[in-house]
Amino acid sequence: MTCTDDTGNAPVAESAECRCGRGCPPCSPTAAEIERRGPQGPVMTGDVVDGASVLGFGYEPPEEGTPSEARNDRLLTRRDLGSASPPPRPVPAARPPGPGDDRLPHHRLPDTAVVPAARRSRCLPAAVRDLLADGSAPWATVVEPIARTVREAGHELWLAGGASRELLSEHGREAVRDLDLTGTVPAGRYAELAGQALEEDGETYELRTRVSPDSLVCTVSGIGLSTPLLEYRGLGQDGFDFPATGTDLATDSRQRDFTVNSILYDFERHLVIDASGRGLPDLAVPGRALTPANRSSDPVVRCQLVIRAVKFLVRWETEGPVDTRELRAWTAEFPDDLAGEVRGRGDASWQQLRALHHECLAQVPADLQSAVARSLGPSVDQLFEVLLRSRT
Template identity: 65%
Template sequence: MTCADEIEGPEQEGADSAAAEAADCLCGRGCPPYAPGPEAVESRASNGPVMAGDVLRGERVVGFSYAQPPDGRLPEARDDRLLTEADHQPDAPPQRPVPTVRPPGPGDERLPHDRLPARAVVPAARRSRCLPAAVDDLLADGSAPWGRVFDPIARTVREAGHELWLSGGAPRELVAGNGREAVRDLDLTGTAPAGRFAELARRTLEEDGETYELRARVSPDTLVCTVYRDGGPTPLIEYRGLGLGGFRFPATGTDLVADSLQRDFTVNCVLYDFERHLVLDPSERGLPHLSAPGRALVPVSASGDPLVRAALAVRAVKFLVRWQTDGPVDTRELRAWTDEFPEDLADHVRERGDQAWDRLLALHHECLGGVPAQRQTAVASTLGAGVERLLKTLLGSAE
């Protein structure tokens, strides 16, 4: 057992509380048992940043987009664009900047995690008494790529009034009970628009005397901000604002449930608030699906888009290759969806053009580059003929 082994899931409130409090510390450092304290009453600062639900000039704010700066200039907050409900139809973001401070007037005073149902917000020590210490160790690991830059960047972003959470592999692996070695990179999400985060990160590193490079600056296709040092190939941190759909261009927001609807699988909807040590499950399905035994790989999307289907199929094979060595994985809901895939799914993606196919090839290499071809196709075959043929075609193109 590892220091983040599961003790209690969100669907076991009450029944296992006594067991959780009495359980021995699994990491051997004497982690205290979970003891509920008084609920902290927090609200947004009056001089804090804009969030979804605020009203600006009579229009309700829904999120943010980004305009690539000209002439190679580094990204700044002035490149962010404010989105309202009227911006769903245009093909490009409006030329509307994001105010530095939230406008006076009506708005939801609650912080994003307080807008979730109580069952979707789990104190980390209740999930596992050793989980808070495991996360602290991860973030303070000086040997990790992010070791020297995470804390100052996170502190600066928080001081600017933005919320910030661990996303992706770190919360998924640690909450599932896997050790530190299972976390390969550090992904963050939060309420800061892309340009604002990039500006805060750059300013922090300048003030700390660190050398840095925003190698990809902000990707206009994904709004991901990647921080590199000294031009090295390994990302130190990757950040993307909370996902937001419904626009014809990339957009981010400040709503946790909306973000969960943009993710690939329920297990990747789980976020970790490293300041308050809270596990957030906006989908309300991620935590149960991470629980062993009986882990489940369930897609969030039921998209009919061939490229979306192919990308999720590749990621599904990656997780199944990794997870099936530890025991059975429930793929019933996943298989019900992939059974709908046409056998010529790969051909449908190719019809999108070379750029779409090259992106899928790059994803395949990233997810499965070190996995033997026979193992890939064997796992893919459990998801139907369309996924199996897709993987064979990708493997053939990579030769």
């Protein structure tokens, strides 16, 4: 028997038995179907606007005290590569007629990169539904109305980060520490849609949305709460000297820190999306493989990635040895004085790195941090020596 789990994707083998005791059903055979944007669908990477190929979206912060809206988004084309800031070009409300790929982003990937969830585990769709509807979770009241509003506007939305990684590892709900979303919506438009959804829901009127111009992360927060209920950032887009997002899944996977963190989950169609082609295999390695997805030569990016690497290696040590062979081969290329190179960028870059180190590892003993950093090579060891000295 073959099945597509009602996703419209290529046939796959019948899923395994239910292991959670809820009687999760097997896949059911369906005909494959390629979904496409409608003629009034949103602009996406690859469309042509005024004769230029669209790459993604920038963002112009609004005046203080005013909300983030779609008018703050900026359309980025190939003509803008090398610009110091986003152009004053708004994002059209709908894609213009003309050339362009009208398939949805996941249909632009190879068939092997899009896997029906039940092929991974018959229980996975139910586990995701339970996670999103968990009444004890801070995001329980906000995910459904925001997702519905975003999709009604023609955009795609996926689970990203730790939620996808941990559920695909068949860890329980307690392993998911926060909820991150990504999608095709530009930052300002997402904030506008999220705000609209919260205003229409009488239970969430006290929540607020905010876009960080430095990262384009949009947070949904409660008044007086120290941590956000939900975070969203559009798909990563490279090539610009300012924050930018796009709608291309393969490009996004190369902007993530590690391959196991590049896996996305479509919680409407229940699809697992591994655009890098490495996330699922690396997750299947006993103890996992921590393989860098972003091989940047930028010293700041390199330092950010190894700080996160140490965080994950400390967290996963109880699950067995983690395969770090590719990570160590990459860090072996690093210059000796990474900290010095970051400091050469200015005090702001160094302070941001210290803040990330504190956020990721403040509760981890210094000797444990040093031991894990040492295992990643002399340049990482030296970086952590400097970071640990500077925090005292």
